[in-house]
Amino acid sequence: MPKESIAERVERLQIPFSPWGVDPYGVSKKHLTRAYTALEFFYRHYFSVETHGLENVPRRGRAMLVGNHAGGIAIDATMVWGSVFFEMEPPRLAQGMAEKFIIRFPFASSWSGKVGQFTGLPEHAERLLEEDRLLMVFPEGARGTAKLFKERNSLVDFGTGFLRLALKTKTPIIPFGFLGGGDALPTVANSYKLGKKLGVPYIPIVAYWPPIPLPVKLEIHYGAPLVFQGTGSEEDEVIAGYVDEVKSSIAQLIDRGLRVRRGEPKGSLQLGDGGISGPHGSRGAGQDRNSR
């Protein structure tokens, strides 16, 4: 059977494209095809991305992929975006919530929208979820991408907006742990002054030249869906508790990924089943919170 082309996979995305190949948000078949074609080499060969637990990502309908930033630039988001397109059947488009500064820049503005990445506004996220799209969220925000090499597998504070939104739109959260991003571009410092001059939050500085990502193996570990019950207007304390559960799930996915990476035995659990035991000691994920 001949190998399916990228264009054919784009054709199979569950998105209402117009006769001109553009969806109501401006996502373009032509641009998706070009971007995925360029990404394929990096995804499959340069970074040899390994994806685990993809069966946890719903094949259709609304869902929120929520995970950790792994340092430097947006390699993590790009590979998650690639994983659900290259590996899922049918392929899915993960739509990210980009930092606001991106849309101010020529070409970045045009391209980000055409490949489905919009400014990180609650209005965008809610609308996309209401239309049963797949949202990609990094609750650490820009603080997460600013992690230095030594902090690459840690988690910084999470925002809470994503959780309120998940409750309001009754969206399952699929946690994921991303490994290797910090090794690919080991950041030794961030220049906030230079960033301010260039209109971005900061500029990551690496200890070698040219500062291009190294060809290290990247891994994405998806965990079982977390479904919380509520309306989104709960007290901050309640939301903070739910956010901690998501954070803990992601931490466990990272931790287990690291142990496997170091060659330690996996124990009785299979990767991606979401039922994880580890130093964070949380109860099994993959269950409705407060409802079952």
Next chain:
Amino acid sequence: MKIVIPGISGGVGQKLALHLLAEGHDVVGIDVRPWFDAPKEIDLHRVDIRKRAAEDVFRRVRPEAVVHMATVTSLMMKGEERNRINLGGTRAVFDHCRAYGAKHCIFVGRHTFYGAAPDSPLFHTEDEPPMALSTFPELADLVAADLFAATALWRFSELVTTVLRVSYTLGPSGHGTLATYLKGPTVPSLMGFDPLFQFMHEDDVVTSIALALEKRARGIFNVAGPPPVPFSVIVRESGRKRLPLPEFLIDRTLGRWGLPRLPRGALSHVKYPVVVDATAFRKATGFRHLYDEVETIAAYRKAFPPPVSPSA
């Protein structure tokens, strides 16, 4: 029903008048501009909406409904006079509606009220503030007129007020901001930006206003037709060539060498999208657009075919 249309001689005004006439209404028009081939059944008055003679029309006709389209939207007309027409005229229309017993007043505004900005959400809803005031100061008087009309909703409870924020019009008449910008063989754009544009066929605009009249929809409504389309696609499908210019150059280029003119503030509209959510209007009136994006651009292209270069 007796309907007065201030601003009847504009592109949409004429079509609306013909549509309402065909539906059996008595149509009375007020406009300083002429409408040479208007049907004789339409009672036309070439007067300024702010003047006494316009009030006399209201006094004599005693309309049941008024569709206020007498705002100057052309960005090329500047200054005090435009402000006076848009704000003074809107105030006069509402004063006359109240004084002479109109039951329903429709203010036809524009969707660009929301403004185009990098942190602006796609698909604005009616409860959002007018960001155009900061991003596009040249629109300030139109925004103020819209807000003035909106205050009628609570100030004049006896009058049903409808504020429509209508997306760009496109179609065979070639009227409207977008249609004018597209007319030449080469359409300037900002290099590296390709915002979504929302437009609807002029016949659908007419249908939407007629439906708002029929349903007496009270409130503020965004009015839109087919889904928005990237600017590059509109230019391509209308048979024009896009001329992407870097931002530092576009200021100095527009209005020269056959390129359309554009005020400074309008540049944000070729940089960032202004798109509205029209769900509330559809729900209130049952409006469904008849022409999709392909048919709408095809109608424009047929009426204004791309100029053929001499070498072709």
